Amino acid sequence: MKSRITVCFLLCSLSFFAQSDPELLEKARAIHQKVITIDTHNDIDVSNFTEDRNYTMDLDTQVNLPKMEKGGMDVTWLIVYTGQEALTQNAYDKAYENADQKFKAIHRLCEEIAPEKIGLATNSKEVRKLVSEGKKVAMIGVENAYPIGEDLSRIQEFYDRGARYMSLAHNGHSQFSDSNTGEVDGVWLHHGLSELGKKAILEMNRCGIMIDVSHPSKEAIKQMFELSKAPLIASHSSARALCDHSRNLDDELLELFKEKGGVVQTVAFTSYVNKEKHYAFNAARDEIYQRKAAEMEFEILPRDSVRGLSQEDRSAYYQQYGAIRKAAATEVANLKNTISPVNVSDFVDHIDYLVQKIGIDHVGISSDFDGGGGIDGWNDASESENITIELVKRGYSEEDIAKLWGENLLRVMDEVAAVAEELQAN
Incomplete structure (x- = not known):
């Protein structure tokens, strides 16, 4: 555990250095x-x-x-x-x-x-x-x-x-x-x-x-x-x-x-x-999306189902889905404080x-x-x-x-x- 914490600290320090080093x-x-x-x-x-x-x-x-x-x-x-x-x-x-x-x-x-x-x-x-x-x-x-x-x-x-x-x-x-x-x-x-x-x-x-x-x-x-x-x-x-x-x-x-x-x-x-980080973060994020979708009376479809829609219906779906993501943006951003994407x-x-x-x-x-x-x-x-x-x-x-x-x-x-x-x- 100690070595993992050390590695994480070093990576975070390097990232901070990159963002704060003007040169x-x-x-x-x-x-x-x-x-x-x-x-x-x-x-x-x-x-x-x-x-x-x-x-x-x-x-x-x-x-x-x-x-x-x-x-x-x-x-x-x-x-x-x-x-x-x-x-x-x-x-x-x-x-x-x-x-x-x-x-x-x-x-x-x-x-x-x-x-x-x-x-x-x-x-x-x-x-x-x-x-x-x-x-x-x-x-x-x-x-x-x-x-x-x-x-x-x-x-x-x-x-x-x-x-x-x-x-x-x-x-x-x-x-x-x-x-x-x-x-x-x-x-x-x-x-x-x-x-x-x-x-x-x-x-x-x-x-x-x-x-x-x-x-x-x-x-x-x-x-x-x-x-x-x-x-x-x-x-x-x-x-x-x-x-x-x-x-x-x-x-x-x-x-x-x-x-x-x-x-x-x-x-x-x-x-x-x-894959590990993908599934962990996406599971938590998708819970937020599903909750927002329920509040906005919208059904989130599996990706394969979306691809099966007509061009017009797919465009309408993505427009509505975009509204869900926008409504959830603040919660998803805060999620990054606890689960690394x-x-x-x-x-x-x-x-x-x-x-x-x-x-x-x-x-x-x-x-x-x-x-x-x-x-x-x-x-x-x-x-x-x-x-x-x-x-x-x-x-x-x-x-x-x-x-x-x-x-x-x-x-x-x-x-x-x-x-x-x-x-x-x-």
Whole structure:
């Protein structure tokens, strides 16, 4: 017990020192303003991409332009996400409509709503150009290739619409790949990739779309490494050695990233960072939310049930849920005095581990904001500077921090594009 108290005291002292040392804060802020900061995973709701309600406003979303400006976040990867449904043509068609709406919403933001404030980038040169012009940058990732159905020509279509990474599965086995969720019941559909999934890997290489491994099963990921001629990314995953969750990457998979030159974007999703702290704090917090919900005559639904709602009903639900959270904010803040939530220090522990295991050139940063992500100290884009402060506190150099915040990801993008150029030339 004495050693645990001592460790806690030292960590708290270091945190206080970081917050109160003007020289350290000045150094961190200067670095944060200088480097290109990229968050590789932010979910979207198309209802927030209209003329009357959009990201030029400081909405109750974790990501929008005012919050990005306040937190010094340069680049946000906006996600074309589709949940996993039946493997039928009718379901594929419905999923494609969902993906189509999200592609259109992102383009609307950049081309019609706020072209003077944010631009869509599809390569590293465009990222650097937009940042140099003082604009924010949007990029597009596809979370779950399910909307493609069995038509691989849609991979080229998604590329042409701006997608620069894509995962082959989400929470459930797709037509392309098994999901990490198979670990729960030991039931697998393909024992890795399907034959269609193997063809999809080669087509993604040819088009120049980065292959994202953040949801497929371990066996599928290993097969992706074997097949792909270009480096892979994990757009939002952390280290399984520190948090034993099937969404995280174990040491065997991490070694493949090191060997093949990819990048792992550490994710600020509480249950993937520290399960013990996540469950303890969330249980106490949820009691507060349930009490407030009862007072306001609102029913809090399981996350899977919310995802099953129509777009309109889901938006209405989240608006009401936001009111519950706002009403409970003071009690939740006071809760932190007795139960420690997952915080920035816990998150950077994963960065430390990954850097030590596979090297500074293969690690990046992601939040999963507006998709369940967020930790104490980095709960929306406005708090992004706190990550840099913690990195400086731990001795990372400006060059290191530049790599972690974006240069590693941009390097992989360039390498994937070079492989595609070579394949197309041949």
